[in-house]
Amino acid sequence: MIQSGIGSRVLALALVAPAVAVFGAFFLLPLARLFVVGLSGPEGWRTYAAVLVEPRYLESLVSTMLLAAAVTAVTLAIAGTSGLFLARNRFPGRALLVALLTFPLVFPGVVIGFMVIMLAGRQGLIGTLSEQVAGQRIVFAYSMAGLFLGYVYFSIPRVLLTVMAAAEKLDPQQAEAARALGARPWQVLVHVVLPALKPALLSAGAICFATAMGAFGTAFTLATRIDVLPMVIYTEFTLQANIAMAAALSFVLGIVTWLALSLARSLAGTSVAAAA
Amino acid sequence: MTTVTGARHGVAFWLQLGFTLLVCMLLVAPMLLSLLAGVTENYLVGIESGLTTRWIAEVLRGYSDTILLSLQVALACLAATLVLGVPVAYVLARRGNWLTRLFEELLTMPIAVPGLATALALIITYGGVGEFRRSWLFILVGHVLFTLPFMVRSVLAVMSAVDLRTLEEGAASLGAGFARRFFTIVLPNSLPGILSGSLMVVTLSIGEFNLTWLLHTPLTKTLPVGLADSYASLRIEIGSAYTLIFFVMVIPLLLLLQALARFGQPPR
Amino acid sequence: MSRDPLRFEPVPVRLNACAKTFPGGTRALEPIDLEIAGGETVVFLGPSGCGKTTTLRIIAGLEQPDPGGSVFFGSEDVTALPIERRNVGMVFQSYALFPNMDVAQNVGYGLRVRGIDRRRRDARVGEMLAMMQMEALARRRIDQLSGGQRQRVALARALVVRPRILLLDEPLTALDAKLRDGLRLEIDRLLRQLGITAIYVTHDQGEAMALADRIVVMSGGRVVQIGTPRDVYFRPADPFVADFVGTTNRLQAQAADGRLHVLGADVPWAGATGPLAVLVRPEDVRLDAVTGQAEAKVTTAMFLGDRTRLVVETGTGETLSIDAPGRASFAIGDTVRIAIDPDRLLAMPL
């Protein structure tokens, strides 16, 4: 190999050593412990089996996955439409619109939960409006529907940014070439633009799914009664003090989200996490 | 991709614009409502009850320790991710082999694995170390794990774009040793990435809840933990005022981050 | 529509007072009028930023001309038609092939959006690929093609729908020199064989000379000359054209009484009188130790293989580029005598 800037392997090792040490001691080792603790309950390895066998856990796992899938589909549709629109058009006020649309990007789950309460809670906007219009107060913040709204709310900015970044990198001449060949706007969209955006949509979707699977703060703020997996884990750990079960569930949850991201990455052929 | 600007916009344009504005309203409306509630005497009665700063004052009185702790953790987290992350990004940029790729892959796992699981793993492993468990450093560790990949990626992106190898070979041909090259060539040229990575780390750390909720103790409460408390137990005005303070802390960082991203882009 | 795949209807094109002002005020194109005969190959030539692409995009329907301008294909006013209804073939510098489709799917795309059924589509794509000698590539992915192959696929894709006119925007610029020469020949042969009206944009004068029936030389959003390649080369309309198309020397001269005083000597002269600038191409300056009118000193000698490009300084202090035979050798500081035939001189108003 050509003499590289880093003279030796030793130097490279020295540079990464602190990070490796911290990461090993505080992430890899604890994760391994988590797995082992999952096995250490009175049930042994059946604790893991219980995740898939016991209705309470299985239902929670399935409903969490369904929720995450629905959030992903709806967010992709909403943010994909707006993101493509914002990337393809220039008009006064566009920069402000983009800035406003990306604010929730760094809100923690609890704040998202509070936003949902502001929208759909007992004193929320939707309730007030619906009471004035239909004479009935619509309140859905403290349920799966509220959680759904919150996750969509949280995910829109990220998907929007990913789609916009990808759309701005598209070669505008491809769309022009398709038009020259007689393609209508919808045909350009379906045949040229969406296929080119596929990697970005896949990666944004995967992140959206993983976040919705593992998020905790929003559910925590809205109600402890929503049986999504993170809430079940929290309950097992704090109320039931069933540490083995909480560990097993956490481990399974981690595997599912990690798998979702890896799958999307291999499908998209790009670094999915890079869009996070 | 830009539609023929200056041409008359068709129906499709207006439909999409309307839709986008609607989405924007959905996102912004609750933020505005909560800002409003934070300075309203009585939110149930509405704005007619008068405007006040007493809720904000009350939050500052009761929760200033959470705000300070959050800032402390965020800055410490920034320092740690800089010291740990920049050298890693450098090695990843300069040496691409299976080992470095594996490490890069592993490093991003704390983003994929839910914070709750990571926190539980930390508690199971180190919960018994009383001193450590009770100190704010326990929270810091969680935040560093979660934010490190963002720092590494942001710096790595810039380092890959500027062709460090050529720059460094140029410097080496002029006789610069490793330390000199690192501080006079590598760091200055990676500055945009370091800057945006830093903003990202601070912003994420201030807002981190998923890990922190399990890692905190009654004596180590961060801002989001305090927020969760206030949402659960206090009146909506106080929760709103608290949220308002959070917005004031985070949104300037976010705007700065966006400005930096625009600035760093080649002109289109 | 003619059934002979190898002949196209020759559709004339007319631009009337087409100007373009972009939002933000950039005036990319002053009003231009242009007639292009059916079957003709016209090349827009000019430096980067002079408005070639803008003109092409107005013809394609990708840009609207400023109000008052109009575009005709034959007798049809197409100004208001969007590109997808103009039936033009377009070839881009970046190829703009669709990476999610293979070669055959790319070539067949225009037929697909026209709703032509699978069987007829496959037949015409096959025919087209055969004509371009690319049958073997039909199932290749785009990223498995070389640059030259990509551009041939782009050509095939544009032609298979039997467009009324073919528009090419710097189609060879992204290729390296060797490939460029090969493909240039191929495009030339194809355009002549098909008889399609073609408009070709380039900043490369060699390409323009080789391909054009007529060259439209542009500068700063204006047309500065329209003519055959020989016209443009031998009778440039102004010093800009002379300099952009080939290399020229510009000399100070004085004409009176049937003689022109240039380079310190007098030559017979029938042209304009008074102080003049005269242009002369390097290959039209002879080295002639016997009859040369003026003495000059060699300041640079660059061996180019087939010739040697000399830069000399004359006694009058003027600098000239001269082409000498490749086999003659020169050293810096050599003194040479140069001769210029008066009929090779081109007078320009000062």
Ligand SMILES: Nc1ncnc2c1ncn2[C@@H]1O[C@H](COP(=O)(O)OP(=O)(O)O)[C@@H](O)[C@H]1O
């Ligand atoms: N979409 C646009 N918006 C604003 N200015 C443009 C646009 N497209 C081209 N221009 C400007 O118009 C002029 C002519 O451009 P163009 O026709 O692309 O030149 P050429 O193809 O001869 O290089 C240039 O100054 C260019 O910057």
Ligand SMILES: [Mg+2]
């Ligand atoms: Mg151009």
